[in-house]
Ligand SMILES: O=c1[nH]c(=O)c2ncn([C@@H]3O[C@H](COP(=O)(O)OP(=O)(O)OP(=O)(O)O)[C@@H](O)[C@H]3O)c2[nH]1
């Protein structure tokens with residue numbers, strides 16, 4: 001089975017590739033010949049994920065999936081939320097976003113935060129969503145060079161290090177994206193097994 005992944009985010013693409021089982025090949029937008037910033041005009045992860053997948057389906061007619069994610073800080077009224085990639089304005093810039101988050105987090109005492117991930121799969125004529133959440137808190141200063149985005153500032157619950165410090169294998173077991181991908185791959189395994197049963 002081949003699926004196009006509707007994303008331009010290199011960090012996200014690396015994580016998705018590390019979480020996908022061998023029987024599914026993932027083609028990047030770039031390899032599918034699509035060079036576009038897909039608009040994300042909506043106010044929910046689900047709607048923006050659908051917009052990205054719809055765009056690829058309309059351009060290629062092929063099965064595809066997308067992921068929309070973000071960091072939610074309840075004490076900052078849910079910010080940066082669906083605007084996580086462009087928190088400090090456009091074009092997206094992780095360093096500027098982290099600087100803005102550091103400034104804002106100093107104004108509140110409750111530093112709790114969570115990441116959310118929503119995957120949208122367009123498979124033949126079906127649409128499916130898979131979600132994952134990861135609880136944690138925001139630190140006072142960036143630590144580590146791993147991951148991407150806000151990872152140097154995010155400490156997952158039960159750990160003393162940021163996602164920027166923890167190896168990818170650990171992040172994958174805890175992260176919003178790892179959890180959503182687990183549901184996604186379980187679904188695809190069942191789907192492939194079902195397809196085989198129809199053939200034989
Ligand atoms: O440190 C982080 N570790 C993560 O695990 C993570 N997951 C999401 N985020 C933030 O949320 C935005 C997603 O926005 P987003 O879903 O629109 O993606 P994007 O615009 O970066 O790429 P695309 O997939 O849309 O092309 C990202 O840019 C990041 O700022 C993360 N930050």
Ligand SMILES: [Mg+2]
Nearest residue numbers: 009040068085
């Ligand atoms: Mg985006």
